[in-house]
Amino acid sequence: MLTEEIQQIRKESDKDFSSVEDVRKLEELRIKYLSRNGLLAQLFDGLKDVPKEEKPSVGKDLNELRKSLTEKYNSLKSSLDDKADQSKDEIDLTLPGTKRVIGSKHIIIQTLDEIKSIFKGMGFSVFEGPELESDYNNFGALNFPHDHPARDMQDTFFVSKDFLLRTHTSPVQVRIMNKYKPPVRAIMPGLAYRNEAINARSYCVFHQVEGLYVDTDVTFAELKGTLVSFAKQFYMDDLKYRFRPSFFPFTEPSAEMDITCFICKGQGCKICKKTGWLEILGCGMVDPNVFKNVGYDSEKYTGYAFGMGIERIALLKYGIDDIRRFFENDLRFLKQF
Ligand code: PHE
Numbered sequence: 001m002l003t004e005e006i007q008q009i010r011k012e013s014d015k016d017f018s019s020v021e022d023v024r025k026l027e028e029l030r031i032k033y034l035s036r037n038g039l040l041a042q043l044f045d046g047l048k049d050v051p052k053e054e055k056p057s058v059g060k061d062l063n064e065l066r067k068s069l070t071e072k073y074n075s076l077k078s079s080l081d082d083k084a085d086q087s088k089d090e091i092d093l094t095l096p097g098t099k100r101v102i103g104s105k106h107i108i109i110q111t112l113d114e115i116k117s118i119f120k121g122m123g124f125s126v127f128e129g130p131e132l133e134s135d136y137n138n139f140g141a142l143n144f145p146h147d148h149p150a151r152d153m154q155d156t157f158f159v160s161k162d163f164l165l166r167t168h169t170s171p172v173q174v175r176i177m178n179k180y181k182p183p184v185r186a187i188m189p190g191l192a193y194r195n196e197a198i199n200a201r202s203y204c205v206f207h208q209v210e211g212l213y214v215d216t217d218v219t220f221a222e223l224k225g226t227l228v229s230f231a232k233q234f235y236m237d238d239l240k241y242r243f244r245p246s247f248f249p250f251t252e253p254s255a256e257m258d259i260t261c262f263i264c265k266g267q268g269c270k271i272c273k274k275t276g277w278l279e280i281l282g283c284g285m286v287d288p289n290v291f292k293n294v295g296y297d298s299e300k301y302t303g304y305a306f307g308m309g310i311e312r313i314a315l316l317k318y319g320i321d322d323i324r325r326f327f328e329n330d331l332r333f334l335k336q337f
Contacts, residue, residue, distance in 0.1 A: 002046050003054075006061050009039055010068075017072045023080050026073070033069050040066055107337040108207055108326055111314045112189050115209055118233045119187045122226060124211065127186045129172035131193070135162050137171035142250040143289040150249045155195040157204075165193035169210035170250060173286075173305060176212065177294035182301050183215035189310075200322040207310035212286075214296065214303030220253070220285055223304035227283060231259055235317070240266065242277065251284025251305055263319065271316070278316055281308035 013033055020026050033039050043062055050058050105113070116126055135158075144150050154167035172188035188210040196202050213222070224243065232239055240260040248254045258279050261272035268274040283306035288298035311323050318337070320326075325333050 002043065002050055002058055003061065005046070006043060006058070006065055009033075009043065010065055013069055013072075017069075017076065020076055020080075023077075023084070026076050026080060030073055034073060040069060104334075104337075106326075106334065107314055107318070108310055110337060111310055111317070112207065112209065114234065115230075115308075115310070115313075116187065116189065118230055119209075119211065122229065124185050124187045124213075127172055127176055127188045128190055129166075129169070129175050129188065131166055131191050132159065133164060133166040133171045135164055137174045138164055138166050138168070141174040141290065141293040142170055143287050143293070144249045148249065150247075157193050157195050166190075167194055168192050168307060169208040170305070170307060172210055173212045173250075174290075174294060177214070177291075177296060182296060182303075183213075184303075185213045185215075187211045198324070200324065203311070203323050203327060205327070206312075206323075209308055209310060211283075211306045212303065213305075214286065214301055216301060218285075218302045218304055220304070223283060223285070223306070226304075227257055227281070227306060231257070231280065234313075235259060235262060243283075246282060246284075248282060248284055250287050250290050252287045254282065254284035257281050257283060257306075262316075271319075280313060280316075281306055283307070 013029075016029055016032070020029065031038060035041070040062075043065075047055065047059060047062065120126070138156075139151060140146075156167050157165040159165065169188050169190050169192055172190065176184055176186055176188070189207065190210075191205055192208050193205050194202075196204060198204060211226075213226075228241055231241060239262070242258050243255040244258060246254045246256040256279050258277040260266040261269060261276055261278050263269050263271045264276065266276035268276050272278050283304065286303040286305050291298040291301065291303075311326055314320065314326070315323060
């Protein structure tokens, strides 16, 4: 009796296993035949009613059936699993591609690039210096004596007694003059740091572009001509300007350059604080004391220098109301440029 059942189940299972196409179907068969209450287990149960002398041969048949079913199951399982793995790696060429987000230059870098290209066109080369500077390069060599009140104009982040985060790009002038003999004509873009209260108009870090030209017979008229030419190229051709006397320890005479407010065309508005003028940079003739500090002969050479804040220039040019926007990296702001 049991022998017949074994035969029958062998046949049935042959048929069942030969038609398996997916893991779900295979799992059904595992439950049907091989699980704890499956057909195979039931057959083993029946073994106890088999007459003693037949037991060895029926038991052998049963063991063979179990072995063959288990083998079939295992081999199907592993080939179906392999297939599943492969299909994971397949590329569906009909899917639309993923769009790459391409970044763009920050508005400050764009502005810097524009300024650089204007000055390059006028024969200036570009130099850079470190943001961590010595007190000497940032102040001493630039004719700020120790305890001089002019140091208060620039609240400083000191790193140690003799080192600081540069408060302006002017120390790069010192580096260039220490390294090269005149003539030198260069602009020096970079970051500067000041320990100031943060608000819409000022921030603890900002970009500057420094300029320096030293040669025999460099005049204030040339300084004016160069800066006016720059401002006309950068802002607009029919721009009005003025130079106001000012003070910097490292230039003498010193001046600040204003241009007509292009928002109100000089009528007076909120941006120009009702004056009709906007200050765009500081400048002057290099002080002979600075030449002395870098070993240039101040009887033989003269030079001019200027420095402008880039955030301020971009703020004015694009009508931005808060300097902090430049550093927040909010994409909604940055994407507008
Ligand atoms: N370094 C000055 C500042 O940060 C600007 C300046 C540069 C003025 C060069 C004159 C000459 O305010």
